[in-house]
Amino acid sequence: MRIKWFSFVRIAGLVSVLTYHFFKNAYPGGFIGVDIFFTFSGFLITALMLDEFAKTQRFRLLAFYRRRFYRIVPPLVLSVLVVVPLTYLISPNYITGLGKQIAAAIGFTTNYFEIMTGGSYESKFIPHLFVHTWSLAVEMHFYLIWGLLIAIFTQIIRRFDFDDAKKSRIFRRSVGILSLILTIESFTAMAVGSAGLADFSKVYFSSVTHSFPFFVGALLASFTGIKDIPRAFDRLMARSNVFVVSAELILTFVVLGLLGLRMQFSNRATYTGGILLASLLAALAIMLARILHNCTPNRQEPRWASFIADISYSMYLYHWPLFVIFSQLVSVPWAVVITLAIGVPFSALSYYIIEPMIAGKRPRALHGFSNVRLRGLQQVFVGAAVLLFAVTGYTAYRAPALTGLERQLWIGGIYQSTDQMTTTKNVVMAAVKTPSANGQTPAAPTKAPKGVSIIGDSVTLGTRDYLGKHVADSTIDAQGERTMDLAYNVMMTQQKNHVLRQNVVICIGTNALDGWQQQLDKLIHDLEPGHRLILVTPYDQRANPSWNSSKLADYERTLPAKFKFITIADWQKLAAQHPDVFKGTDGVHFAGRESGDIIYAQAVNDGLKAAAKTPLKK
Incomplete structure (x- = not known):
């Protein structure tokens, strides 16, 4: 079930991050786009977990991990393979320690790799090409731990001698309470850990201190949902006015934009309340978008919005290394244009064709084109992948150890x-x-x-x-x-x-x-x-x-x-x-x-x- 208007939440996160990286001086707090993504992921994943338990009284942990793998890993690997050959256009300084960078990215440990090597998100020296994958590491750590906790909870609740409806209510409340506890613990760790720091990258990168936006989203899911909706929220949606909700949603996005203009990475207030505020605003936007879905049964989400939302994850993967490369060759505005010109097509290729093929499904872009031979297409992509793997391996092997x-x-x-x-x-x-x-x-x-x-x-x-x-x-x-x-x-x-x-x-x-x-x-x-x-x-x-x-x-x-x-x-x-x-x-x-x-x-x-x-x- 696709919820209309959720695409705009994803777009808000993507635009915020891209603007921050492209024009950091003009939009210094755009890094909150990552927290919009985190909050949305926490909501969506938890809501789907609640729906699965309400329908089957089970939660299949391995199936959950498999879905996350197919959604996250193939686009990540593809982005690395596409980007590395382009590094021959710039100074070898930008591929320093490339093998370690790639291993950290694909191993979902970039956040701790940056902490241990003294990296900074603000990047005072030559920026790492894959430093932005720190957020994927935090996200993957959330999926691993949250999935395991949910699996344990479902096994406990299934043993209760109640009817299915009551078990679902107990499960939902348990998820809400646990989400609240983990939100408080993670946020407190960031606020306390930021005291006395000159560089806040340690608390920004850490999965322990920066996981609370996910749990803010999970907490929201326990009160709202996607298919399985609590009666209180259902009544709220029934009483809502489409014009009021639309205005509130737009206003929430405006406030998030203003927050991005005001926040500073080097200001401690960012870590003692700023990121939490951004996460709460993102949660509000998600809730309003969910209500608006019900208020507009005869309206369709614009296709352009659905497209941008679909490719947002892959675009996040491509934008940073492409911008780092091309900003060394041309002016910043032209680097932005080239980054988008390369990133958007490859992101669409990844989402609509390559990812479904890897998952054993017919590509989304080929629905309605039965005459296209899938096997031939697969052979082309396998050949290209082999060549790109060879180039990437050689480049990583020859990369300098120091800039x-x-x-x-x-x-x-x-x-x-x-x-x-x-x-x-x-x-x-x-x-x-x-x-x-x-x-x-x-x-x-x-x-x-x-x-x-x-x-x-x-x-x-x-x-x-x-x-x-x-x-x-x-x-x-x-x-x-x-x-x-x-x-x-x-x-x-x-x-x-x-x-x-x-x-x-x-x-x-x-x-x-x-x-x-x-x-x-x-x-x-x-x-x-x-x-x-x-x-x-x-x-x-x-x-x-x-x-x-x-x-x-x-x-x-x-x-x-x-x-x-x-x-x-x-x-x-x-x-x-x-x-x-x-x-x-x-x-x-x-x-x-x-x-x-x-x-x-x-x-x-x-x-x-x-x-x-x-x-x-x-």
Whole structure:
């Protein structure tokens, strides 16, 4: 039984996710589209379970798993096979660890693979082609656990000495209570687990913390249903007005859209209520669509809506890797067009032809075409699959283990560790060789040593070798993911050990967290007299004025007017003049390109030249 208007719930989820991935800055909360899908899946699966028990007084677990397998796995495998050959169009960086990515996707463990490898849904470096399959992992984990729990419940309830109608009512109530308990537990785990996190990917990816939208949908199913409907909900539908329900449904979609405009992945409020609110709104939309189905017995759902809903799952699979690939070759608008031009036909091919054939059924698209030989069509697809499997296997085997950026950071880290050991040794030896008159360690020097101390993040670490050779008399301490408070700790340690040089260059800000202004003010205040401070403004090609990194850069430019010992090295401005340096990158790092090394060193040296004309801190 197909419920009219459910297609619009699926479409709302798909449009939200696609808009988020295509235009993330314009629609920063579009990731709630995944929660719309989760809530709908929880409702639909649970409603079908309730219908099956009401009709047969049984729930066939293996049949349920088999249906889920045929619906989820073939489109997933096909999308991988289609996408991988297209990776030859772009940099090998984008297939780094491809074999592991594919294994995680097909093994439905991408969510925990990303957690263990330090991946972020916001993707600060080169994005994984199949990172979006984290949601399939969470969904599959829900199916496995929920199916098993339902099977156990049905076996228990079947033993009751009641008539079938009463057993069905007990089963429905039990499902509702269990759904409510699991919703509360999962949501609480996300809300509590998000406390103190700088990156919320751990609670976002985890099946434990992000399964509550499914149970919100399951809870709704226990109150409503598809075929087997409780009397209270049946009476509600009988009293409903088609115009009122239609208006309420449209309004619900509008509120979901506005929520997508307001929510932020990096805001903790998203995890303490935002995602739950999105799930509840999705549940409301599902309920209203179910009521509208009954209110419009003589109306048909538009064919275009049914088509988009049918291909929504496959389109979700194709859109992200295709967009990642083509956005490296053409502008974003054209990448969107190409992604849709390739994704829609392959999604339709998957749903209407290939998936039914794999399940042993006649393809949906061939109904009415009895003259089409199915066996010949199957042979064509098998041949194509063999070829694509060979290409995918070869590509995964030849894929690099590290991206160019990761190699640069790794090498830079080794050089830095060596330099730090040398610096520490020199400090200790100087103290040993220069005792005071009474044999004690000499007093701290009254003047800071001349030269340049550079304290930076992953951008600085990636260009560390070049920077060290082209910034005279400099030492460099850089680390990935370094924030202003961590840079403060490095500066204070060097200051305490009397190795902080006269010119202090702070290359921090891309990873700016809330409280960045207080952190920078503290760094300025605690810098001892005898130093100059050169602040390198952060650059992120993706950033808009609302980002912390943009606000930090604007604030830094106001400081020289207040503090004569502060100078700005405007990397943000200089980098924006050289967009080619960042082509094919994450928009922050330049992946070891010498052209990027040159302009970064130029920004630092320009800042140092300007600083030479300013006084030391008094």
